[in-house]
Amino acid sequence: MAGRGNHNGDDGDGSNGDGFDWIYGAPGAGSGSGSQPGRDADPTRRLPVQPRPGVSPPRQTNRMPPIEQYGATPEPPRSPRPNWAPRRSPWSRPRTYVRLFFALLALWLVFLVAVPIVSWNKVDKVDFEPSADRPGDQPGTTYLLVGSDSRAGLTKEERKKLHTGNEKSELTDTILLLHTGDGPTTLVSIPRDSPLKIPGFGTSKVNSAYAKGGTPLLVQTLENATGIRIDHYVEIGFGGLVGVVDAVGGIEICPKKAIRDKPSGLDVKKGCQEVDGATALAYSRARKHSPISDLARVQQQREVVAAVGKRVLSPWSVVNPLRWWKLNAAVPDFFRFGEGMGPVAAGKWALAMTDTGESCTVPLASADATWDKKRANKLFATIIEDRTEDITPDLCTATGLAD
Template structure:
């Protein structure tokens, strides 16, 4: 190349750009006594000097060196901890709306299980009654007719409870309340049968209807009513004194609206006139009181229907279902004091309870006089329409509060 020698007859200056000025072959002395020395690196002003190299003691410098003479590679640092689980958007699990939706669904499922399980547990403890008489009975009829009996049985009540509730004789087995409830295509109809109604009791002659229960039990009572009304009893429900008290207290009390001040010694009732909240003991006394009124038994059946309607409203209120304590207490009161017919299942019992809250026509069996003697003609017309499920044709003169004609 021009200006650069190839070392054969050229000038030594040709390699000065490699070895520096001067020649190593002695042709021209070098001005640098150590031409191959390392030129120190000049640090820039203000730069931080590097740390001095770490040197191990001679004994440890080559410890653990593999036979190949190579030093082992330094240990890898531990992997960093995994970050908390996050969704595609980088948010935590509890910040996802889907997590809260699943939680709400789980709570709803558990709540539904609770609502269904509690009545089923209570139902398995309920006593069943063989209520169907063996004698001839009316043929099957459209709709469903329930017989509701309020027994004055004191079974399950302690002497202290009988005294507090003014229930009297522990051996009494009469039916203070007798109601026929019919549901079908027409309006749901509830008919009260006064307990002192004189009827023919098969095998015992003519007597008060409530004595049939004591003489022959539930089958004889059903037979007496079917014979007198022409209705076929499809389902049977019985409630004792304590049952009413337990149910009313379980729903937090009910409202009654007496039209006058009532002070009845026999039942223990002492209430003022007008609407008021009462507990179970007062509700029981109200449904039993009669001697304060000149129409005694007729006044009592009206009070009984009022209590039943008030209980039904409370039982089916949203709070009775949403409040787990009330739901548990309400169902827990059923096995101790309620009895159902042996053909009644939990579904039929539920339908009865629902029907009791939706009564559209409520009356007393047609009566000829205040002594509870039936008006046979009007009674046959009323029960004939119920038997044929034509309750929409029941007129006001057939269905009155006291049973007496207007």
């Protein structure tokens, strides 16, 4: 075939081919001065050789690494660290301190949550709801806070130090109604000598209801007298006040004059001052120094309760682990809460105690703690209907007496 070489070994161009150079390419063929003997001038003209079945193709040893196939420059190999070079301390790396910070933060948050939960599980619960007919559900929430003079848990030495007297006494030194709702938070003090009808016992001082029938009878007496439904109950004893005040590092009181009260053991100067738990207790119990006796004590008790609430909810009480631990550890020993009151409701109560809303004594007709029924019923109506923004100054006074 012309132009394709012949069968005599002559390809027509002077080479001694086998007649198939047109397929595989002639050895040594090439154009230009750059051609080399033994290499194809145009390797692409060759037909690819298909591997036989069951035979692996020969490994290409001259393939470029993948990174070089795309024109990238390979990273030079790292030189080994000399044996004499010192190892870098992990504390020299900023990320070590970042990790440590977040680890401590996580532990602190767990501590803040776990401590109140453990303490709450140790708190005594009180069945405070009376079995008799009660007022229906009302808007807002009303808490009954009782400061009991129960000496339970106090040793003879502690009773002597705190001037608490008879260990069997179980009267209510402090009776407070705290209402929260759409209007201003309202705190109403009930003088302990208030003469009220106690179911089954006739008319007597309200603080004796607790001793006669326990918490349910006290709640029933107050609900009958006010028409207000009590939703939650909180009780704190003598030792409780001392323990909580000391746990928060003391509180500030601001008596308007110097007070020396022998029965309570109080001896304080005039003006604002920091006091410990024992002094705070004496201040909340003192009454012989004032001509209005029990009414003066009510004001002092409100001052102490507000000061305690302010310290309990201060940021320092949360940030300081020791104070947080002491404060929560004091709760189970000295506080009692009504059945159905969980930690959330307790937290809302504590927060409400620090609210600067309305604070007054139930309207009184005279200093002997007899109620002024007309003004008192008007005050109670605003609470029942959750209209505390309508409370007028004549209904809410510090002593309960009309100005």
